[in-house]
Amino acid sequence: MASLKALKIRIGSVKSTQKITKAMKMVAAAKLRRAQEAAVAGRPYAERLEAVMSSLAAKVTVSENSPKLLAGTGKNQVHLIVVATSERGLAGAFNTNIVRAARAKAVELEAAGKTVKFYLAGKKGRVLRRFYPKQILHDQEVGHIKNVAFTDAQIVAQDLIARFEAGEFDVAHLFFAKFRSALVQEPTGIQIIPVPLAPAPAVAPVGAQAAVEYEPDEETILADLLPRNVGIQIFRAMLENAASEQGSRMTAMDNATRNAGDMINKLTVLYNRTRQAAITTELIEIIAGAEAL
Known part of the structure; x- marks a missing residue:
């Protein structure tokens, strides 16, 4: 005894x-409201832009002059998994769930005979080095980010686009935690490079399809929108992660x-x-x- x-x-x-834990809970609760408002405010624009780009990708005739972000590399062998996590721990299962979802996707791709690489954005994603020590393409430092801004997302987006155009991978998937509530953060994975095609509707729409005209031309417009879409989706992931992290930390x-x-x-x-x-x-x-x- x-x-x-x-x-x-x-x-x-x-x-x-x-x-200490009570003080950390109060701090997380104070930060959660602002982070939640930012995530909810940015969600409609990002989701709508993603839907518009997918719809355009399904309608535009892909040719040699089409942007690479739309047409792809012509191959589907090398897949890059972008894992967005936080820099700090003590947030419950927030980071663990994201990493687990990314690993499940990697296992699925490898079972299909694909080559998998990882792009880490956040210190807590480095746990993947234990399982894939030779498949980490890049470890992006995001510890300096205090308040998420679009310029921070653009840095990651420009790096990904440059690596894609250099032929380092064929398809990129982004994994993050979508904020639902302080108690629920949903691990989510989306394809960001190249633009995924919109799913065909189960029932064909009645009536004539609307004619789409491009001014000045479709290549010029898409060349501007496609990189912006990648940046917006990464910005969305950062905002969702910021709110999810604070909600998970407050609960923990x-x-x-x-x-x-x-x-x-x-x-x-x-x-x-x-x-x-x-x-x-x-x-x-x-x-x-x-x-x-």
């Missing part, structure tokens, strides 16, 4: 930890605070029982000594 001094020290240690710290409280109660009961047992033992020894005299 632990001594009274050891129990008292442990109770004090757990109380200190509880104060709340659970940690509650668990610390439960542990303090249990240790306090054990401390009181041990103290009472020590007092009872001393009284018995005194009574036994008095009777012996």
Whole structure:
């Protein structure tokens, strides 16, 4: 049985930890609202642009003059998985779920005979080095980012586009956590390079299709929109991750605070029982000594 001094020290240690987790929960809650508003505000534009680009990709006739981000490399062998995670831990299963989803996609692609590479954006994604030490194409440093801005996403997007045009991969998938609520963050994977074709509708629309005219021409417009779409999708992932991280951290710290409280109660009961047992033992020894005299 632990001594009274050891129990008292442990109770004090757990109380200190509880104060830290409670403070971290309050900080995460304060940051969550702003991050959530930014993620929700940016979501409609990113989703609509993705739908528009997919629709255009299905309608435009791909030729030698078509942008490479639209036409692709003509191959489907080398797949790049972009894993967007956070720089800090203590956020529950937030980073673990993203990495797990990316690994599941890698296993699926490898089972189909594809070559898989990884592009890490965030320190916590480096756990993939344990499983794929020779397949990490690049580790993008994002620790300097305090408030997510579109310029930060453009840096990653321009690097990805340059590597794509250099022939380092054929298809790129982006994995991040879509914010649902403070309790739910959904790991999500989307294809960002080349533009995926929109799925064909189950029922053909009634009536004539709308005619689409391009001014000045479709190649010029797509050449401008396609790189922008990659940047927007990465920006969207960063905003979703920022909100998801704070929501997950707030929930994790709340659970940690509650668990610390439960542990303090249990240790306090054990401390009181041990103290009472020590007092009872001393009284018995005194009574036994008095009777012996």
